[in-house]
Amino acid sequence: MELKRVAENIWEIPRHGEMKVPARIYASRKLVDAVGGDKTLEQARNVACLPGIQRMSYVMPDAHQGYGFPIGGVAAFDLDEGIISPGGVGYDINCGVRLLRTDFSEADVTLKRRELLAQIFKDVPAGVGKGGVTKLTPSVLKDVLVRGAEWAVANGYGTSDDLATTEERGRMKDASWDDVSARAMERGIPQLGTLGSGNHFLEFQKVARIFDARAAAAFGLGAEGQVLVMIHCGSRGLGHQVASDYIQSMENAFGVRNLPDRELVHAPVKSSLGRSYYRSMCAAVNYAFANRQMIAHWVRDVFKRVLGTSEGMRQVYDVCHNVAKVEMHAVGGVEKELCVHRKGATRSFGPGRAELPEAYRAVGQPVIIPGSMGTASYVLVGTAEAEDLSFSSTAHGAGRAMSRQEALRRFRGERIRDELAARGIELLSTSWKGVAEEAAAAYKDVDEVVRVSDEVGLGRIVARVVPIGVMKG
Amino acid sequence: MDRYTILDHPADGKFQAFGATLEEAFANAALALASLMWDWEKVEPAGSFDVEVRGHDLEQLLYLFLEDILFLAETKRFLLSSVEDVRILSADAGYLCQAALLGDREPGRYEVHGDVKAITYHEMKVEQRSDHWLVQVVVDM
Numbered sequence: 001m002e003l004k005r006v007a008e009n010i011w012e013i014p015r016h017g018e019m020k021v022p023a024r025i026y027a028s029r030k031l032v033d034a035v036g037g038d039k040t041l042e043q044a045r046n047v048a049c050l051p052g053i054q055r056m057s058y059v060m061p062d063a064h065q066g067y068g069f070p071i072g073g074v075a076a077f078d079l080d081e082g083i084i085s086p087g088g089v090g091y092d093i094n095c096g097v098r099l100l101r102t103d104f105s106e107a108d109v110t111l112k113r114r115e116l117l118a119q120i121f122k123d124v125p126a127g128v129g130k131g132g133v134t135k136l137t138p139s140v141l142k143d144v145l146v147r148g149a150e151w152a153v154a155n156g157y158g159t160s161d162d163l164a165t166t167e168e169r170g171r172m173k174d175a176s177w178d179d180v181s182a183r184a185m186e187r188g189i190p191q192l193g194t195l196g197s198g199n200h201f202l203e204f205q206k207v208a209r210i211f212d213a214r215a216a217a218a219f220g221l222g223a224e225g226q227v228l229v230m231i232h233c234g235s236r237g238l239g240h241q242v243a244s245d246y247i248q249s250m251e252n253a254f255g256v257r258n259l260p261d262r263e264l265v266h267a268p269v270k271s272s273l274g275r276s277y278y279r280s281m282c283a284a285v286n287y288a289f290a291n292r293q294m295i296a297h298w299v300r301d302v303f304k305r306v307l308g309t310s311e312g313m314r315q316v317y318d319v320c321h322n323v324a325k326v327e328m329h330a331v332g333g334v335e336k337e338l339c340v341h342r343k344g345a346t347r348s349f350g351p352g353r354a355e356l357p358e359a360y361r362a363v364g365q366p367v368i369i370p371g372s373m374g375t376a377s378y379v380l381v382g383t384a385e386a387e388d389l390s391f392s393s394t395a396h397g398a399g400r401a402m403s404r405q406e407a408l409r410r411f412r413g414e415r416i417r418d419e420l421a422a423r424g425i426e427l428l429s430t431s432w433k434g435v436a437e438e439a440a441a442a443y444k445d446v447d448e449v450v451r452v453s454d455e456v457g458l459g460r461i462v463a464r465v466v467p468i469g470v471m472k473g
Numbered sequence: 474m475d476r477y478t479i480l481d482h483p484a485d486g487k488f489q490a491f492g493a494t495l496e497e498a499f500a501n502a503a504l505a506l507a508s509l510m511w512d513w514e515k516v517e518p519a520g521s522f523d524v525e526v527r528g529h530d531l532e533q534l535l536y537l538f539l540e541d542i543l544f545l546a547e548t549k550r551f552l553l554s555s556v557e558d559v560r561i562l563s564a565d566a567g568y569l570c571q572a573a574l575l576g577d578r579e580p581g582r583y584e585v586h587g588d589v590k591a592i593t594y595h596e597m598k599v600e601q602r603s604d605h606w607l608v609q610v611v612v613d614m
Contacts, residue, residue, distance in 0.1 A: 038483050064484050067595030067611060071484065091591035091613045187547050198588035198614055237547040240591040240613075244540060247594070252529060262532070262594035403481040404587070404614065433586035473588070 001041055003032070009061075009456050013041060018049040025059040026390070028452050034401060034444060038065035040072075046260045047075050051268075052082025054331050054338055058390045060345045061452040062399035062444060066090070068263030071344035074393040076329060077269060079337055084274045085266035086250070086281070088341035090322040091243045093281055094288035095234030096167075097319055097368040098296055099379065101220040102303070103312030104227040106206045106468065112306050113204070113426055117469045119302045120202060121428045124295050124471070125194040136189045142177040144192065148286030149318075152293035158300070158315075162293060164357045166318040167347065170289040172325075175282035180238075181245045184280075188238030188287060193294040197434055197473035200233040201373060202295070204469040208376065212462045215381040218363045219316050221463050228465055229313075230377060231295050232370050233473075234322065235288035242284045246277040269339050278324065285323060292318060316379070317366035321346050321396035329391050340391050348382035348394040348459040367459045369450055372398045372443035373435070374420050374427070376466050378450045380459035394459035395449050402442040411436040420470070429472040438472060474605060477505035486589060486612040487596070491605055495531075498599075498606035499538060499570065500556035506539050506612065507553040510546070510587045516554035518575035529567040531599040535608055538570050539592045550580050589614055 003025070004012050011032055013023040023044040025032060035041060040063050047069050048057035054076045063072025068087030077083055109116065136144075144151045149170025153160055163169045177185075195202060207226045210216045221228075235242075250265040253273055259265060267274035296315065304310040324341045331338070349356055349365040356365050365382035375398070386392045402410075413432025416439055420427050429435045454461045477490040488505040492498030507513040524541045528534030545551040553576040560571045577583070591613040598609035 066484070067593040067613065091593075183544065187544065190548065196588060197585070198590070200588075237543070240543075244536075244591055248533065248537075251533065256594075262597070400484040403483055404486065405479055405481050431584055431586040433584070434588075437587065 001045065003041065009452050013045055019045060021048050021053050021056050023048045023057040023059065026061050026452060026456050026458060028448060030448060031061055031444065031452065035063055040065050040070045043068070043070040044073060046264060047073060050075070050077070050083055050264070050266065052078040054078060058393065060393065060395045062395040062397055062449040064399045066343065068261050069341070069343045072395065072399060073343050074341065074345045074390055076338040076340040076391045079269050079326070079339060082269050082339060083266035084269045084278055084324055084339055085264060085341065086243045086246045086277060087263040087265065088343055089243065089281060089324050090343045091240045092234040092322055093239035093242060093284035094320045095322045096288060096292065097321070097370050098231045098292045099316040099368045100229040100296060100299065100313050101316050102227045102229070104307065105223070106225045106227060108307065109204065109227055109468070113469050116204065116302060116306050117426050117428050117471060119306060120299060121471055123298045123302055124202065136192055138185060138189070141185055141188055144290045145177040145180060145283035145286055146175050147171055149289040149293040152290045157294045157297035162296065162315045165315045166289060167320050170293065170318070172282035172285045174279050175286050176279040177283055179276045179280035180242060180283050184238050184241035184245060187241050188236065191236040191238065192287070192291060194236060195233045195295060195473045196236055197430060199438060200473050202299070202471040203230045203467045205230055205377060205465040205467050207463055208466045209464045211464070212381065212460060215363045215462045218360060219366050219379065219462065220314055221379065229299050230368070230370060231292055231299070233291060233295070235284040236291065238287050239284035242280050246280065249273060281324060285320065289318070317368060319346050319368050329387065342393055344396045345393045346396045347392055348380065348386045349392050350382045350384035350386060367394055369395060369446065370397050371446040372440040373438045373470060373472055374425055374467055375440045375446060376464050378446065378461060379463045379465065380450065380453060381462050382459055383457050385457040386459065389456065390458055394453045398443040398446040398449060400442060401444045404437040407437050407439050407442040408433065411439040411441070425467050426469040427472065435472060476501040479505065479508065482611060486614045487610070489607055489609045491607055493605055495561055495606045496559035498608045499535060499561065500559050500572070502535065502539060502608050502610060503542055503553060503556045506542055506589065509589055509612065509614070511552050511583050511585045513554050516552045516583055517577045518554045519577045521573050521575045522551065523571070523573055525569065525571045527564060527567055527569050531568060532594060532597050534561070534568045534570050535597070535599055535610070536592045536594060538572070539610065542574065543589060543591070545574065549578060551578050552576050552580055552583055587614060
């Protein structure tokens with residue numbers, strides 16, 4: 001497949017065959033070599049063939065092979081001619097990241113670090129088969145699906161300030177529980193308020209370096225050494241089941257014959273099935289917002305008990321990185337509403353967007369990019385240029401570079417724990433084998449990913465943060 | 474012939490499972506899936522669930538059969554140890570699969586090391602070879 005270099009860090013697959021638009025990849029030479037080794041490019045080309053796609057099929061710097069759409073893929077569709085695809089959102093609907101800032105410095109928590117982590121490990125349920133702490137009834141779950149983080153705040157988990165700093169204010173208003181299957185609800189009931197395992201984690205971090213003092217100040221990030229808390233998780237089994245249910249329904253309705261990959265199954269945005277998936281996806285998004293809201297509340301509670309106060313533990317922001325949304329964007333100079341799919345990509349609105357809370361409207365949206373376990377993470381800020389470059393989107397993490405099998409052959413979880421401890425990072429996990437699978441060396445270099453994002457202008461670096469305590473589910 | 478092989482995949486989980494019959498290949502696919510999350514050989518067959526799924530083709534049948542294992546793990550805290558009495562029949566312009574899943578409902582007793590979020594159709598294969606069946610599945614992890 002032809003891959004043309006357009007400019008520094010920008011590559012394109014020209015339109016050919018069934019493609020309706022070109023595909024564009026934002027990557028350095030090093031990162032483009034990595035995606036050349038898997039099916040990312042082929043998958044980006046397949047997305048470019050879907051009905052009603054606008055401008056280009058975009059690929060973010062951390063992209064890797066997914067199923068159907070690539071992970072790190074962004075595609076926007078016309079509301080009349082276009083489609084919506086569960087595979088374009090992914091199974092973990094509203095997998096996302098929440099960042100809390102604190103008034104604590106590293107010195108304040110060093111001695112209590114182990115205790116904080118142990119207590120959080122106790123209070124926030126993690127791995128497979130670990131039920132949530134709240135006994136949910138189906139009628140309460142329906143309320144969660146409709147109201148999202150608002151439900152959590154109304155029930156004593158956190159404050160309304162948290163809603164202002166959550167995408168969609170923690171609630172997608174088109175959500176409907178009526179479109180969510182009984183099976184998905186059954187999976188959702190025991191898991192609300194759980195972190196999950198795999199690549200999901202909760203970290204205490206410290207600010208290592210500030211790159212953009214103005215944006216950092218607006219986000220509540222100050223001196224180096226300031227302690228932060230990052231929470232990475234999603235909609236758990238409920239979201240996975242919603243995706244699966246609608247993949248089956250769309251297959252049953254439209255067949256699979258004309259698809260280059262069965263995971264690309266889709267429905268017209270405005271069809272009854274397309275609308276039903278959208279409402280159901282919104283419900284799963286809300287579940288994930290409520291989930292992170294509850295976990296953030298427990299984290300504050302632990303800080304208060306262990307360190308005496310949780311004063312100043314404000315939320316910087318909460319971003320979704322697996323979602324489809326209706327947003328206004330310019331296509332050919334005309335502003336119109338589009339159905340934007342971000343699968344392993346983060347929205348990065350620049351200054352002035354009405355969707356942003358007032359406190360951030362002058363600087364742009366905080367973009368939170370988690371690194372791999374035990375490595376740096378970043379806070380970026382959305383840019384005005386990203387609108388033209390990627391429908392206001394950037395990367396979502398480091399992106400895997402090595403299979404879990406290979407990681408298991410090469411690494412031992414206990415050894416990773418010891419190596420991190422030698423660097424002053426505490427690690428707690430439900431499984432050492434799981435730790436080996438998530439070894440930092442199995443991921444791409446997050447520094448390289450954010451450097452490309454910054455250089456191209458998808459999102460600019462505000463701060464680099466490093467872990468001091470990690471809870472891996 | 475091995476029951477299954479776990480294959481390298483850059484991001485997710487991928488396996489092939491084999492059987493002299495389609496039923497045996499489905500049973501071995503279930504064990505391959507379980508092996509990505511826990512060591513099924515260590516789980517006691519203390520209880521069982523009967524499952525029944527329908528698919529418009531064999532791929533959908535396999536997808537939904539495997540999804541039941543994830544569903545039972547999350548909703549019943551049930552960890553699979555073995556699969557018995559698999560029957561696959563033609564039904565309603567498609568297929569029907571019935572099986573008995575054996576396992577234990579005490580996840581705290583076993584190490585669960587991986588989290589399979591979902592089954593996918595990506596690169597899925599259900600193929601009859603000269604003397605055996607082969608199925609291939611990529612799962613979202």
